[in-house]
Amino acid sequence: MLEYTHVDGLSAEDVARQRAIYEPLTASVRALIDATIRTEADADAVAAAKAEIDAATARLQSRQVDGPFGIRFSADGKQMPWGNPVIGIRNPVAPPLVIHRRDDGAYVSEFDLGAAYEGPPGHVHGGIAALVLDHLLGEAASNLDTPRLTGTITMRYLRRTPLGRLQAEARIVRTEGVKAFAEGFLADAEGVTVEAHGVFIQPRWAREPQ
């Protein structure tokens, strides 16, 4: 199932150059998404904006990969999950989260969620909380040598999560053969709003040959 995995083997310079080209584009599309949801512009202004957007899309489509982005690797073996809907620096759907590994082994991120992620008025959609936590727990449960995919995950909603500045945290609790048990939470300035725990499993294709 690696048909979409491009092993690009880009040098560090190439990675930096591509990032400099595509990251500002993605940031502009994120701003456009927010404006698209919130605009009250009239039909003429919207038609003019739509024409500009369609022109931009045609320019970008003039040269593009077949199929989705996949996961690419630089020459030094670093993953480039740039199309990912949580952390992808080339995916406008992603907030994107920047995830750090703390010295105590926890994976942590601080990020902002705006209008594009709204469920109950003024609050984060419960499924967006699940998207973020699934990703963060999965990252805590995995490493480059041992990728692990979600087996089961449970989200517990303590209260609604307001839109705005949030933080999330996840850690591995224990491992057991091909399984890793992870837990984490989403929080606002007042404390935890959603808790998660899950079992993450090393996929067959990523296990040592027996």
Add this chain to the structure above:
Amino acid sequence: MLEYTHVDGLSAEDVARQRAIYEPLTASVRALIDATIRTEADADAVAAAKAEIDAATARLQSRQVDGPFGIRFSADGKQMPWGNPVIGIRNPVAPPLVIHRRDDGAYVSEFDLGAAYEGPPGHVHGGIAALVLDHLLGEAASNLDTPRLTGTITMRYLRRTPLGRLQAEARIVRTEGVKAFAEGFLADAEGVTVEAHGVFIQPRWAREPQ
């Protein structure tokens, strides 16, 4: 917490007019998101596209609501969750799902997920499956008289979900006071890929005054 809820009281004609203005705009932004992820255009083409996008954003921002979209209501009391990240016809992040209630009471949807929702190469991000299922189970567990928000939800991943045409289904299993128990699944043409079950709770603000 209704500070962002606009009770617009739009007539059916106004709703249709707004839909005709904003739905094609949103569809264009969805195509742009896909192109942004997949493009291999060079720096000059990307800069030209970015300038067009920024111009479109400025046009749309010239008149916009403060804060997120909220949930608006038409004059006949119909909800307009147009900013929702799963079903919102004005939210480019949403695929969007169109959900139907079947005669047997199940809530069902068929939809396509493309590059913007990719986790493992060629496959749906596990958190996107969770986003879709959280929404669909919540919709099955709720109705206009009795909104219910997710209390806990568990996702069980049977196998990876390929990008492309998918279907999802959810139903209420039983209710117990302010709680409703719901279950559902996500499936491709070969069968179920992710199962979900959850408890959905009527929020305090939506309960009958005692």
